[in-house]
Amino acid sequence: MSLSLFVQVLVNxxxxxxxYVLMVxxxxxxxxxxxxxxxxxxxxYMLGAYVMFLxxxxxxxxxxxxxxxxGLALGLAGMLIYLSVFATLARRFTPTTTxxxxxxxxxxxxxxxxxxxxxGTLLCFGTQERGIQxxxxxxxxxxxxxxxxxxxxxxLTSLVICVLLYLLMNKTSLGRLMRxxxxxxxxxxxxxxxxxxxxxxxxxxxxxxxxxxxxIIAPAFSVTPVMGQDVIFLSLLVLLVGGIGSYRGTIAxxxxxxxxxxxxxxxxxxxxxxxxxxxxxxxxIFRPGGLLGEAAG
Amino acid sequence: MKLPDSLxxxxxxxxxxxxxAIVLIALTALPLLIExxxxxxxxxxxxxxxxxxxxxxxxxxxxxxxxxxxxxYAVGAYSSTILVMNAGLSFxxxxxxxxxxxAVLALGFGAVFVRNAGVAFVIITLIFVQVVVLAVAQxxxxxxxxxxxxxxxxxxxxxxxxxxxTDYYYLILAMxxxxxxxFNALYSSRIGRAWRAIKLSPNLAGTLGINPYRYxxxxxxxxxxxxxxAGCFYAHYxxxxxxxxxxxxxxxxxxxxxxxxxxxxxxLGPAIGALVMTFVPEYLRIVKEWxxxxxxxxxxxxxxxxxxxxLGTIRSPQALNMSNLQxxxxxLKVLLPHNKNG
Numbered sequence: 001m002s003l004s005l006f007v008q009v010l011v012n013x014x015x016x017x018x019x020y021v022l023m024v025x026x027x028x029x030x031x032x033x034x035x036x037x038x039x040x041x042x043x044x045y046m047l048g049a050y051v052m053f054l055x056x057x058x059x060x061x062x063x064x065x066x067x068x069x070x071g072l073a074l075g076l077a078g079m080l081i082y083l084s085v086f087a088t089l090a091r092r093f094t095p096t097t098t099x100x101x102x103x104x105x106x107x108x109x110x111x112x113x114x115x116x117x118x119x120g121t122l123l124c125f126g127t128q129e130r131g132i133q134x135x136x137x138x139x140x141x142x143x144x145x146x147x148x149x150x151x152x153x154x155x156l157t158s159l160v161i162c163v164l165l166y167l168l169m170n171k172t173s174l175g176r177l178m179r180x181x182x183x184x185x186x187x188x189x190x191x192x193x194x195x196x197x198x199x200x201x202x203x204x205x206x207x208x209x210x211x212x213x214x215x216i217i218a219p220a221f222s223v224t225p226v227m228g229q230d231v232i233f234l235s236l237l238v239l240l241v242g243g244i245g246s247y248r249g250t251i252a253x254x255x256x257x258x259x260x261x262x263x264x265x266x267x268x269x270x271x272x273x274x275x276x277x278x279x280x281x282x283x284x285i286f287r288p289g290g291l292l293g294e295a296a297g
Numbered sequence: 298m299k300l301p302d303s304l305x306x307x308x309x310x311x312x313x314x315x316x317x318a319i320v321l322i323a324l325t326a327l328p329l330l331i332e333x334x335x336x337x338x339x340x341x342x343x344x345x346x347x348x349x350x351x352x353x354x355x356x357x358x359x360x361x362x363x364x365x366x367x368x369x370y371a372v373g374a375y376s377s378t379i380l381v382m383n384a385g386l387s388f389x390x391x392x393x394x395x396x397x398x399x400a401v402l403a404l405g406f407g408a409v410f411v412r413n414a415g416v417a418f419v420i421i422t423l424i425f426v427q428v429v430v431l432a433v434a435q436x437x438x439x440x441x442x443x444x445x446x447x448x449x450x451x452x453x454x455x456x457x458x459x460x461x462x463t464d465y466y467y468l469i470l471a472m473x474x475x476x477x478x479x480f481n482a483l484y485s486s487r488i489g490r491a492w493r494a495i496k497l498s499p500n501l502a503g504t505l506g507i508n509p510y511r512y513x514x515x516x517x518x519x520x521x522x523x524x525x526x527a528g529c530f531y532a533h534y535x536x537x538x539x540x541x542x543x544x545x546x547x548x549x550x551x552x553x554x555x556x557x558x559x560x561x562x563x564x565l566g567p568a569i570g571a572l573v574m575t576f577v578p579e580y581l582r583i584v585k586e587w588x589x590x591x592x593x594x595x596x597x598x599x600x601x602x603x604x605x606x607x608l609g610t611i612r613s614p615q616a617l618n619m620s621n622l623q624x625x626x627x628x629l630k631v632l633l634p635h636n637k638n639g
Binding site for chain 2: 031037085088089092098099100101103104105107108109111112113114115116118119120122123233236237239240244270271273274277278280281284285288289290
């Protein structure tokens with residue numbers, strides 16, 4: 001394997017990995033904050049790509065501005081979804097409702113949403129692929145290694161978003177509230193906090209992250225209505241490998257799966273996905289809670 | 298105060314047996330009344346769906362949510378096909394062998410999966426379905442993505458040669474009734490009570506001397522084995538199987554049967570849910586591209602406004618969630634002008 005090919009596959013792996021990191025951070029924030037396993041997350045990612053298409057390709061706005069607006073738009077969409085569906089559902093639960101019942105009903109509600117969003121997009125926009133003109137088409141060529149600038153921008157932007165998220169979660173009072181709610185919502189309520197709006201914010205933030213992931217990836221790949229379905233399985237896998245409830249684990253898991261898939265496709269071809277799934281099951285034998293998480297009872 | 302209650306209970310018990318007898322006779326007579334082969338096909342698929350839905354309910358009764366019903370359904374279908382077509386066994390000998398193979402596999406994989414309860418279990422089972430589908434598709438011996446065609450019919454018993462849908466209907470009905478009897482026995486035994494205790498609180502059950510891990514593993518093995526029984530039937534009924542038929546969507550539908558029928562009803566719930574979900578989409582076929590949207594909206598409506606599914610709402614209509622309905626209307630009022638502007 002030449003150095004050039006190695007670097008290209010590595011950059012590819014980091015690109016895919018950083019998208020998974022953003023997706024799964026969103027999933028994890030929603031899961032920890034509101035106890036919803038959001039199967040519609042892949043569809044939010046797809047919507048993010050479509051919104052990016054609208055702002056960047058159709059309206060010719062600046063790349064970063066379009067991306068920020070995409071995040072904002074999906075955050076608003078997430079807020080509306082939470083207020084209309086999940087808040088209504090949560091009102092039915094009492095403290096005696098078992099955890100499995102809550103989990104099942106909210107997961108099923110998100111499956112319903114997934115079907116509606118998926119087929120709705122298909123009906124509105126048709127099945128054709130839409131390409132976005134890459135804002136950074138240059139190719140960096142140094143020491144015989146050729147790397148697309150767009151991919152580097154994707155990795156860099158994801159990194160910036162992760163740092164911003166870290167600052168939000170650890171350095172602001174809102175982040176502290178979100179972390180507190182994920183441990184014990186009742187105790188937070190007893191401190192005089194209106195947890196409802198914290199839940200809403202958690203869901204909106206998770207949706208915004210899914211939208212950002214879709215918006216970042218859109219210029220590198222094409223926008224299709226089925227892109228959400230493909231990404232959700234692997235995102236759930238990453239969530240599992242990294243460990244539910246560990247943001248560091250999520251980042252490690254996302255990059256690990258990205259690397260394994262990219263190098264796997266290079267060396268093994270189509271069987272790589274199966275190989276990765278098998279590896280995950282082996283990991284779970286030794287670490288039932290994922291790489292950095294703890295096994296739940 | 299006790300006397301009238303217990304009298305009512307005795308009466309209800311008697312009516313229960315009469316109701317069961319009527320349903321049994323109706324189910325047995327049904328294919329004689331129906332001429333249309335397509336409706337018979339739908340009935341058969343509803344029975345298959347009921348068996349799968351019941352395996353979901355069994356795991357849910359132990360507090361586990363599985364999205365992996367399709368995995369062992371596929372394992373059953375493929376192993377029975379291989380045993381009949383390559384090993385030359387008869388269908389009736391292949392069934393018990395398939396059940397044993399699946400039980401061993403379920404024990405092995407379950408020992409790893411069941412250690413993670415809650416969210417992780419949901420994801421693992423969902424991924425396991427993908428693993429099975431991808432693994433089967435990779436193996437040339439199992440037909441790859443193209444699948445296997447020309448699977449023989451079950452060997453004839455006497456005059457019954459499985460040339461008509463009616464024969465298949467009676468076969469799946471027998472399998473369904475057998476499953477119901479076994480499941481009912483399990484639910485009303487110490488095992489079933491232990492499952493319900495674990496669902497309520499695994500830690501509390503643990504302090505009472507119930508090992509949550511072992512009981513959950515038992516539920517997983519029994520559920521998976523039953524799913525493979527349905528798989529055996531499906532392979533020899535449709536006479537062709539492809540890996541794509543066992544994808545993630547199937548598991549989600551199985552889950553839907555149980556939720557729609559009523560989660561509190563471990564046996565009747567999946568049956569009603571499977572019947573509704575098999576027949577209603579068929580009549581929605583006029584608007585095929587709208588079908589997933591209608592299914593999705595129906596699902597949301599049931600979850601949000603009919604707690605306990607269809608049966609739960611019939612049993613206690615006052616539990617109908619009116620406050621939710623009102624709050625939704627309130628939100629719609631807030632949202633409507635917003636939607637018009639945007």
